[in-house]
Amino acid sequence: MAPSLRVVVRRMGLRPLAGSVEGVVVRWVAVSELEDPTPYLEGEELLLTTGMRLESDFSGYVARLVARGVAGLGFAVGLTHEDVPPGLVQAAADAGLPLLEVPREVPFIAIGKAVSELLAAEQYDEIKNAFAAQGRLTRAALRPEGPRAVVDRLAKEIGGWAALLDETGEVRHASPGAQVGTVVAELTRLGALPGHPATGPAAGPVGRPGAGPAAGQAGRPGAGPAAGQAGRPASLAWSGPAGHMVVLPLGGGPRPRGFFAAGSAQPFSPVGHTVLNAAGSLLTLALEQGGARLEAERRLRSSVLELLLAGAPERARAVLEPVGGRLPEEPLVVLAAPDDALEALEPHAFTVLLPESPRDLVSGVTAEGSGAALAGAPARSGGVVVAVVGERAADQVAALAGGPVGASVPCSYGELTGALDQAGRALAAAAGERGERRVVRFGDLAGQGLLRLLDPAAARAFAGALLAPLTRYGSRADLVESLRAYLSCNGHWDAAAQRLGVHRHTLRYRMRRVAELLGRDLDDPGVRAELWIALAATDPATGARPDGREPPT
Structure with missing residues (x-):
């Protein structure tokens, strides 16, 4: 939850002049001197201004801010205005907009930093609470009643209800207040239950007539059912007057072994969805037996x-220990191999089957900040x-x-993301080698040249763009090969000539022409390095040009 405006006012020493700060949240701070800043606002911002352009029409200004849903207006005194204009105070009071006087000694940026720190603290608390909730769910799963204890524990964690259904829609256990009828009706409408084909138009769940659930995935309030494997629904999520609900199928086969549903009066936060997914994983673990349990x-x-x-890593160990799992001690090596x-491997190491290549996964982690795609990965993909x-x-x-295996260099748990990428690159090289038992280590791969670490298509595109001015040059002199010889001889004119x-x-003239066409200084080491990479990405044995055209004759 975002910090309250009351906390910001107290921390920064702001003076309320109109409206109430109680129960108002601040999701960001914006600064604007525009007469109408609303096109650049999303709502729930604390808007700061010096009133530079505010001389009249205070009512219209305030009405626009209220319509946009800003959290409050902070007006700085001592610069454009010695005091907050009485007309603005009256307009804010009439509209119920919180109006705050910002003293001359309080910089706007200090207010922004304070709100940012409060937001970061809130997010940290949410993550900490999510980890703690996962631990409590795990302990509940170890109790004799197993799945029942997980359902009851989850209902307390989300402040709502939870239910466990078998594959036919029969209730195996539900906490008080569970809206099982709504869940079963929606699963029946979608044809997710055996013997119950999809029925009716795409009418929305109770409370949303005519607004059918949109395709989505669990973890996005308002999103509805999405198609999963053939004959198997994906997770469902929808909202209505009765609250917000999520349904997840359990089991790893083409048909679910059951369903897990949860609901709350409030929308589920990202942390709440993390707790839901953890509960779903634990319930799946409890339901599966034998080979299914392995999945x-x-x-x-x-x-x-x-x-x-x-x-x-400590949280990871805490999750594994109750089920008898262990993580290896550092230093670590990450191995990558085909899915077969x-x-x-899994009886001898901590092993995971990724739904994509390690390099793609690392890119996703870097962009989004988490490996959320892993939790829902099928056991066989x-x-x-x-x-x-x-x-x-x-x-x-x-x-x-x-078979082929790629191995990272030794690393710590803090370096695991990079080691995954290394193992993926090494596996790509190993798969291209002859011999079924080929093991390629990233350390050896790195020692074979930078180009072994680059995507070939990307390297060729880079070479084509960089060397294009030379390959388009109409002279009979081969400037590309002259440049190659010049760089190979480390800039020694006699040896290159x-x-x-x-x-x-003649070579000096050609290099001056190269520098002119490229617009670069050939004495710059960085320029030389880039040009050498581009030349190395071109196959000199075939005489091919980077742009794919024939050399000039």
Whole structure:
């Protein structure tokens, strides 16, 4: 939840002049001297101004802010105005807009920093609470009543209700107030229950007539059902007068082994969805038996890897310990292998089957800040197996894969994201090598040249763009090959000219022309490095130009 305006007022020493600050939240701070700043606001901002352009029409100004839903207006005194204009005070009082006097000694940026710190503190508390809730859910799952205890614990965690249904829609356990009838009706409408084909138009759930649920995924309030595997619904989420509800299918097969539903009067926050997903994983773990239980354990390891990538190894250990799992001690090595190595590796290492390549996963983690795609990953996806092992056991475990393996350099848990990327790159190189038992280590790969670490298509595109002015040059002189010889000889004119079979003055003229066409200083080491990479990405044996055209004749 965002910080309250009352806390901001008290912390910054602002003086309320109109409206009430009680129960008002601030989601950001905006500064504007425009007569109408509302096109640039989203709502619930504390708007700060010096009143530079406010001379009249205070009522219209205030009405626009109220219509936009701003949290309050902070008016700085001692610059444009010695005091807050009485007309503005009256207009704010009439409209119920919180109006605050900002003293001359309080900078606007200080208010922005204070709100930012409050927001960060709120987010930290939410994450801490989410981890604590996951621990309580895990302990509940270990109780003799297992799934029932998880359902009851979750209802308390979200301040709402929860229910566990079997694959036919029968209630196995529900907390007080659970809206099971609404859930079963929606699953029936979608044809998610055996013997119940989809019925009726896309009418929305109770309370939203004519507004059918939109395709989405759990974790997004207002989103509705999305198609999953053939014959298997994905998660559902919808809102109505009765509150906000989420339904998740349980089990790893083509048909769910059951359903898990939860509801609350308030929308679920991102942290709330994390708790819901944790409960869903625990319930799946409790439902699955034998081989099905193994599938659930794989999902749990995906969630643990999620925690590791989020920089929480102690939390990850706490999740694994109740189910008898352990993480290896540092230093670590990450191994990557094709998905058919899963059964061979998982008895000997902490192993996860990724739904995508490690490099794609790392890109997603870097952009979004989490590995949320892992938690819902199917146990079998045709992806890549990664195994996190101790450095001493790395060679022994890699040999068990029976096929190409990529290995990272030794790392710590804090370096796990980079190690995943290394293992993925090494596996790509290993898959291209001949020999079924080929193991490629990233350290060896890195020692074979920078181009081995670059995407070939991206390298060729870079070369084409950089060298295009030279390849388009109409002279009979081959400026590209002259540049290659010049850089190969480290800028020594005589050696490069001899290699080309031309006079050094001719080469000097060509290099001046190259510098003019490229608009770059060839004496700059950074420029030389970029040009050499571009030249190395071109195949000199074929005489191909970076732009794919024939050389000039």
